[in-house]
Amino acid sequence: MNRIHVNSTVNGDATQFLCDPGASLLDVLRDTLHLTGSKEGCGSGDCGACTVELDGEMVCSCLVLAAEAEGRTVATIEGVAEGSVLHPVQQKFLEHAALQCGFCTPGFIVAAKSLLDRNPNPTETEVRYWLAGNLCRCTGYDKIVRAVMDAAAELRQERTPA
């Protein structure tokens, strides 16, 4: 089987890789590019642990063929913090203890950031619907929702000029 040569931008860096035509974007991120923050919980679009942004829209990377990323921009959990400075969503997940085993956390953080980039003032209902495609077996969701609401409040403050 011929491998495909793909050029894309991953977390801001021009990136090239070779992949099997049937490989998922998640396979390439984890196994070829060694960006193992994105997780495979189900491989069928149900759990959201593999959430990344593709051209600015969040998708399940397990349901994207790696070859589709040609010329496109991919943003993963590894690009969310700026160096050692955590994004407010990450900081609030820590403060609210919004994780236990942590397997679902990268997907939740990419999804929550994607919401807050679009809507800095979501209602709790909007947060819950937006995160409906991310499953967590541990927390019961309440702490996750609190963390996202609190991160939204902090981002609004940061954005308001003093």
Place this chain on the structure above:
Amino acid sequence: MPSPAFHAPDTVEGAVALLSGDPTARPLSGGTDLIVQMRSGRIAPSAVVDLKRIASLSGVRREGDAFVIGAATPCTALKNDADLCAAWPGVVEAANLIGSVQVRNRATMAGNLCNASPAADSVPALVAAGASCVVAGPAGMREVAVQDIPVSPGRTSLASGEFVVEFRLPVRGTRAADAYLRSIPRTEMDIAVVGVGANIELDADGTCTAASIALGAVAPTVVLVEAAGAALVGTRLEDDALASMVEAVTAACAPIDDKRGTVAYRKAMAGVLAKRTVQIAAQRAGAKA
């Protein structure tokens, strides 16, 4: 899974050539059904033909008195077209009940239709709306009503090498609107037990001049219940008119029994949802006066 060949043509002709040259090749839109089926081993296409690089297949545009929705347009992108949302709120909301945000950012109505699941959410809304689709194939282009695409669970009427390039919906004026409701065991991320699309037109004094009602998940394919629409035309949607409409809906159901719902439950819910859906569509139509 065995790796299929991957192609991403940038013209309709290129895609037709790739698909008609190879009977087990499959078109790829959002991949939210296709890739799941490939990974589970249920299908093993020899080639996957990504339609998203064909510019004319993406986005919503106006052509004369029609909205044209490119077949590769993801469901979430439909919400960005304010005119489409005003004219066909039911179609847009049905497409945006599919899966999660992650899924809808990829999933398309064309994939929803051509996957041919009896429970596909956008299909009853499109059928109630009277939508058609333009199909490209080795013999050129043809236009076909949406309800003529699915023939049985998992099978369509599309010939080898054919694929949907766009949907067409009329641009329409005031006092007409649609709605879609589904019943699922959870509030998000589940498969419809029943889905109902309704499209209603009213005249200046609130009399219904046209109505169509389509059901999902209660038969092997979507059902357009002509008798249900007819029960509403000429009425002002009084209780007895709604009751005859519900009777026609219940009579048209031939559902299966499964863990999501029994036959009796699905039939009863179809009636309940049909009534609510008609009332929402009529209220929206009236509000446009």
